[in-house]
Amino acid sequence: MNKQSNVQKVVAIVSGKGGVGKSSVTGLLAVNTSEKGYFTGILDADITGPSIGKMFGINDRAYGTEDGLIYPAVTNREIKIITSNMLLDEEDKAVMWRGLLINGAVKDFYSKVLWGDLDxxxxxxxxGTGDVPLTIYQSLPIDGIVLVTTPQDLVSMIVSKAVDMAHQMDVPILGVIENMSYMECPCCNQRIYPFGEGRVEEFAEKHGIQVLAKLPIVAKITQAADQGEFEQLEYTGLAKAVDSIFKQLQIEEPDELV
Incomplete structure (x- = not known):
């Protein structure tokens, strides 16, 4: 990491496969963290399938300094973000990079971005558990991971493989978040389980980890992401999860920070 950056803790948001809402969970964690007064950043390491930039309405290209450092995008709530879309002339262009180039980009996003002071x-x-996640585990100082899953994933080996990878890399698992857990009927508020009732508690107990949250399907979250207004989303469903993560990592309260 460059001398102009001081990042206290690094938390990776992990899923066994795509399509579970991992980026949405990352965004919600960041927004809820920022609302609590912490200095927050997001590194979008999904180089070939980035979505963080669109979610937060980031359209500007990245620019740098004469000595090769990179400025992150800064949102209205001062969340600092770097994503591969900021390197492209057009955001809808495919990122057709080989593994070595992708791995190098992820390392540069951590070490060459001017993160400043971040909690x-x-x-x-x-x-997944492929080359890029392995590089991140080996190259970046990950303090802990948050596992994101959905009810139907819990009956497969996919999630267990992600847990096993974290154990093999000796990285603490801070907890699991079950996304798309249920939806609430707008008329009677009864919970409906379109993917069946998950067994996240059973899974967590089996692996000795805690359940951080069970997130419902909420239309306004998808709408905010599609419209680039994720930061304006008023949703505190992960506030307690942030508290648990920070307690485990022993991060001080904002008013106690020097």
Whole structure:
């Protein structure tokens, strides 16, 4: 990391496969963290499938200094973000990079971005247990991971593989978040389980980790992401999860920070 950056804790958001809402969870964690008064950043490590930039309405290209450092985008709430879309002339262009180039970009996003002072840097990891996640585990000082899953994933080996990878890399698992857990009927508020009732508690107990949250399907979250207004989203469903993560990592309260 460059001398102009001081990141206290690094938390990776991990999923066994794509399509579970990992980026949305990353964004919600960052917004809820910022609302609590912490200095927050997001490193979008999903180089070939970035979505953080669109979610937060980031359209500007990245620019740097004469000595090769990179300025992150800064949102209205001062969340600092770097994503591969900021390197492209057009955001809808495919990122057709080989593994070595992708791995190098992820390392540069951590070491060459001017993060300044951050209490926590969230890393939106690429899904799975392949080359890029392995590089991140080996190259970046990950303090802990948050596992994101959905009810139907819990009956497969996919999530267990992500847990096993974290154990093999000796990285603490801070907890699991079950996304798309249920939806509430707008008429009677009864919970409906479109993917069946998950067994996240059973899964967590089996692996000795805690359940941080069970997130419902909420239309306004998807709408905010599509419209680039994620930061304006008034949703505190992960506030308690942030508290638990910070307690485990022993991050001080904002009013206690020097």
């Amino acid at each position: 926590v840097l969230y890393i939106d990891m690429p899904p």
